[in-house]
Amino acid sequence: MERITAKYYIETPNELEKAAHVLAGEQSSGTFVKIPGETEELKQRFAARVENITLLESVKEPSIPSNKVVATSYHRANIEISWSIENFGYNLPLLLSTLQGNLYELSQFTGLKLMDIDLPPSYEEHFNGPRFGIAGSRKSMDVYDRPMIGTIIKPSIGMSPEETAVLVKKLAIAGVDFIKDDELQSSAANSKFEDRVDAIMKVINDQADKNGKKVMYAFNISDELDNMLRRYEYVLKAGGTCAMISVNSVGLTGVKKICDQGKLVIHGHRNGWGMLNRHPLLGIEFTAYQKLWRLAGVDQLHVNGIQNKFWESDDSVVRSIEACLKPLFRGETLLPVISSGQWGGQAFETYSRTKTTDLLYMAGGGIMAHPDGPAGGVMALQQAWEGAVNGLTLEEARHQYAEFSKSVQKFGVKA
Structure with missing residues (x-):
């Protein structure tokens, strides 16, 4: 099944891999605790995947203040997250909710920006793009x-x-x-x-x-x-x-x-x-x-x-x-x-x-x-x-x- 990959620039006081997986879970099948019904088969098909993490630098002050985070170091990185196209199909509002939804509210991040999107070939069949x-x-x-x-x-x-x-x-x-x-x-x-x-x-x-x-x-x-x-x-x-x-x-x-x-x-x-x-x-x-x-x-x-x-x-x-x-x-x-x-x-x-x-x-x-x-x-x-x-x-x-x-x-x- 085709996948869409989003590239983010993030800042977090947490371990990078843990923060990235929190984002992937929040924006697909997961929540803050393991729940009944979230089987391995379900996760394999519908859960977002962390595809890549590249550490850039660490800083002492957060870019965006948070009343839930106090740390001595904040790590900045480029990360890539992918989703199965089955999650949203060709629904643009749902795609946007996935790529830019609640992830901005996650306390694990003191900075997050969507940088790019890689779209699958089948999107050509469903979207005309600019006609002129x-x-x-x-x-x-x-x-x-x-x-x-x-x-x-x-x-x-x-x-x-x-x-x-x-x-x-x-x-x-x-x-x-x-x-x-x-x-x-x-x-x-x-x-x-x-x-x-x-x-x-x-x-x-x-x-x-x-x-x-x-x-x-x-x-x-x-x-x-x-x-x-x-x-x-x-x-x-x-x-x-x-x-x-x-x-x-x-x-x-x-x-x-x-x-x-x-x-x-x-x-x-x-x-x-x-x-x-x-x-x-x-x-x-x-x-x-x-x-x-x-x-x-x-x-x-x-x-x-x-x-x-x-x-x-x-x-x-x-x-x-x-x-x-x-x-x-x-x-x-x-x-x-x-x-x-x-x-x-x-x-x-x-x-x-x-x-x-x-x-x-x-x-x-x-x-x-x-x-x-x-x-x-x-x-x-x-x-x-x-x-x-x-x-x-x-x-x-x-x-x-x-x-x-x-x-x-x-x-x-x-x-």
Whole structure:
């Protein structure tokens, strides 16, 4: 029988092997004492197995305080635990409950993070994965030789549908590839969802009729499931190509149900990510996280950005991009969405460290606050990426491209 293997980074004051077996027992057939009915045959078939333990270091202070643990040494290790697929089959919520359930409450651990998941071949037969991903996103936006350039509607909330449509028209004329709702905007008091879709899609469709390029707009449909399905259909009927979901808020089951409709590109926003990942010894690493959303069918997923405005390190962002681009099952890939305080200046370090243009490169102020307006902002981003791919330094690109030069002056990188 096939097995799923999860890799964890742990910290424990206990003997490592004992702590690992407690985790395996708690997350499968065992409990805190031996009970009638837990036969050797049952355990052989359904109990989780400890596959590997690698000691890393020992420290004197716990990463996470515990009122039940007092020790002089806390051991950190990488461990691998496997489960028979019989335990959860192809049930994503049950899989998540197994991999990330009560184990975080176990007093044997003062730190625990899910780092990666190895999935069995049969999952390919039961999960479609991203239906559009990188290739489908590029086809829809008609962009093939550079990163897709996107932006976010700001202010995040408060604009009327008509005001939003005016901004969308400016951006469409400027040549942007992608626009999205802010995660805080869905159906506000002064901007009913349907009214906003109508106003925005009229602009996008009119512009597409004029120049043949249809901007992808990610409408935030995050809500209760029935409402999301209605909004999905409304976007589709209006000629839209993309729906955005706040994946952590909606959850695996809701996201998968929307993805299973299969007609719109699904833009996954990971707001709340810091709650899951910011502590180095608690939560889930992006490598494992993105696999869960790929199983659900998400096509595009936020990964933060190089030299971003948040807490995440550049190394972490690079690992996240690499994880999205690594083929899964049929070879489908997930489009990494770069965002968070981005402008053209970060293109050089981003390309140097990832060597890919398979990105959706999002800039809000980096486009809208350009001295020449949105058109200059979009052009400056395209120039920055062209320069980066052609091996130019930021300073060399600054002297070669007029719009990018103005970005450098505006956004603070001085020669």
